[in-house]
Amino acid sequence: MTSAAGSSEELKALLPPDAAPRLQSLRLVEGRAILVFDATGLGSLARERLEAAVTAALGSAPGVSDVRVAMMADKAEAPAPAPAPKGPRILAVGSGKGGVGKSTLAVNLAVALARGGRKVGLVDADIYGPSQARLLGTEDKRAVAHEGKLVPVQSEWGVPVLSMAHLTKAGQAIAWRGPKIAGALIQLVEAHWDGAELLVVDLPPGTGDIQLTMLQRFKPAGAVIVSTPQDLALMDAARAADMFAKGGVPIVGVVENMAGYACPHCGEVSDPFGAGGAEAAAKEMDVPFLGRIPLDIAIRREGDAGTPTAAGESPQAEAFTALAQQVGEWLDKQL
Secondary structure: OEOOHHHHHHHHHHOOOOOHHHEEEEEEEOOEEEEEEEOOOOOHHHHHHHHHHHHHHHOOOOOOOEEEEEEEOOOOOOOOOOOOOOOOEEEEEEOOOOOOOHHHHHHHHHHHHHHOOOOEEEEEOOOOOOOHHHHOOOOOOOOEEEOOEEEOEOOOOOOOEEOHHHOOOOOOOOOOOHHHHHHHHHHHHOOOOOOOOEEEEEOOOOOOHHHHHHHHHHOOOEEEEEEOOOHHHHHHHHHHHHHHHHOOOOEEEEEEOOOOEEOOOOOOEEOOOOOOHHHHHHHHHOOOEEEEOOOOHHHHHHHHOOOOHHHOOOHHHHHHHHHHHHHHHHHHHHO
């Protein structure tokens, strides 16, 4: 059953300014917003950005469970090539598999870099499983659009951030195919990162659509590979490093996460995931080893509370500070 016309008018009012003039029709059918746009003269990148902006603007609107966008254009007209995007340098944080603490490391690296005087933004590129809103304590905030681009959410830790968690309802599953995923990433990266000199991009695990879009569209200045000392994680980390290398992205180095657990009662250190594996793997891959981050309940507890460990003063914070110093020195040498 089609909704009342008034609902469609309310949705039209939510469209970004550059999308409204191209709108040909909008219907709301059983919670699904169906929009048709005139895409004449738009290149593929501009179309992706338009679709991503519309999806972000309407995806969390009351009564909308899904957004479908169709682009209509004169096939005889060759679209003008889109200009190459400009903006801050990108530092990719990747891993070959999930569960290695990559997102926690990414947010603490971003905060530590910011505390060191750099103007840093954080992009949560894990579209299906965003976590940076929780880790930075910004779950209750929503991103808005200005002049067709998203405006990053400000955290109290000096790092602006954008995540799908800032664009969708809490707990909403995102079931999108490749083109929509690529468009979402483009929208997050090409936001109003005013003044930021560096974007730390928390990539999803693996080597899929997001990673390929990142390599093809944005070409990171460098990549940090995160792994636990476990052999299985190291195998996948090597695949991730190989993907970046083949894409012409320099590897800043490998970080061994969850390295050693100190018992809070007796102080004895154990290694539930092994020890030294990431350092050995870095040597085998001929890339720098950036150090170890301990397996510590304080890091987990502070992450769940939205207070990054790197924002405080503790031995665990010092580990992230040391990592940020190495990464910062590497970035400075590339200028």
